[in-house]
Amino acid sequence: MVEAGVRLLGATDVRRLAAELDLRPTKQRGQNFVIDANTVRRIVRESGVGPDDVVVEVGPGLGSLTLALLEVARRVVAIEVDDVLSARLAETVAEFAPEAAAALEVVAADALRVDGVPGPAPTALVANLPYNVSVPVLLHLLQVLPSLERGLVMVQAEVADRLAAGPGSRTYGVPSVKAAWYADVRRAGAVGRNVFWPAPNVDSGLVAWTRREPPATTAAREQVFAVVDAAFAQRRKQLRAALRPLAGSGEAAGAALEAAGVDPTARGEVLDVAAFARIAEALAEAPQA
Known part of the structure; x- marks a missing residue:
């Protein structure tokens, strides 16, 4: 945890980093980068992450949320599938939060293919999930990382509604039931389009969850x-x-x-x-x- 010495990314920083990397965000990988410091601080606050937590972040991108997590968490394990972004993240943290550099672990991998993370057992998942694979990634990590106790993810608003829906709701479906196998899930707020670069064509929502035991059953x-x-x-x-x-x-x-x-x-x-x-x-x- 590093309470002081962390400078969060703003719109100018995000665009500078993207230009240095000759980065053109792609829809294929759901790349929409948060450019508002208040938003990432809000996500961290709503997640309830504290100084004892080891946090998994998926799709850290240019590091906006990563830096905010490093302000409060014991350790952050960032899983990034884009080789250019994963190679740059540690350098960005060293520039904006030098005292927190040792608390960051970057895993260059597809989150859908990981079966564990290095270091101490993770306790929380906090991420701006790539919208095109948000549900599969969430369910996969809940399955392969049983030490995760809680989390908060930002997803497309429609998907947030589905994940948090209860029986009888119009939006209740497969994601709702499968997420409920692992955790109690709830809506935790909305996020406007103007906090992203580039701005997405859909609204975003926050989903919070707390791990619980699956139903008692002999079925697998x-x-x-x-x-x-x-x-x-x-x-x-x-x-x-x-x-x-x-x-x-x-x-x-x-x-x-x-x-x-x-x-x-x-x-x-x-x-x-x-x-x-x-x-x-x-x-x-x-x-x-």
């Missing part, structure tokens, strides 16, 4: 997630019909649903993660034809 996570995927593949189908391919027949699907205490005529959008776990367990225990 993969089995539960397969049920979730099938239930929402065609949202308007009743569960008995939606789960027919997975169960082998409509009769088998109906029997499993009844064994799980779920109305076979219900739709997936009304079930919580515990109900999906019960269904997966019933399907796994059903006699094979």
Whole structure:
């Protein structure tokens, strides 16, 4: 943690760094860099990160959020897939926060392919996630980094709504249920377009989460997630019909649903993660034809 000696990036700094790197932000990698110091401080504040935390950041880009995290956290592990950006990040921290340089670890990798991070076990995830892969990245890191206790991520506003939605909501779906397997998830605010360079064409939202144990079940996570995927593949189908391919027949699907205490005529959008776990367990225990 370095409370003093950190200078955060402003719009002029971001554009200078980008020019020095001959960087042209790409939509393919979801590159929209935060240029407002108040925004990154707000993200860090809302995340609840403190001096004992080891923070994972995904897609640090030019280092706007990285510097704000280094002000308060014990250590920051920044995962960056862009070779040019990952090579420059440590140099940027040395320039803007020299006293914090030793607290930064840069991992040049695709966050969807990492299966761990170097150093002490991470306790928090705080990131401006690339919008095109935000949900897969979040779910992957929740799975492979079980020491993560909490986090806050910035994603497309529509995705934030989906992640935080509860059963019965219009936006409730696969991301909602899978995120709920790992954590309690909530909306933590909105972020305007003008704090980014280049400005995105969509609104942004903050999503906070706190780790909790998954539902008690003998079914494996993969089995539960397969049920979730099938239930929402065609949202308007009743569960008995939606789960027919997975169960082998409509009769088998109906029997499993009844064994799980779920109305076979219900739709997936009304079930919580515990109900999906019960269904997966019933399907796994059903006699094979």
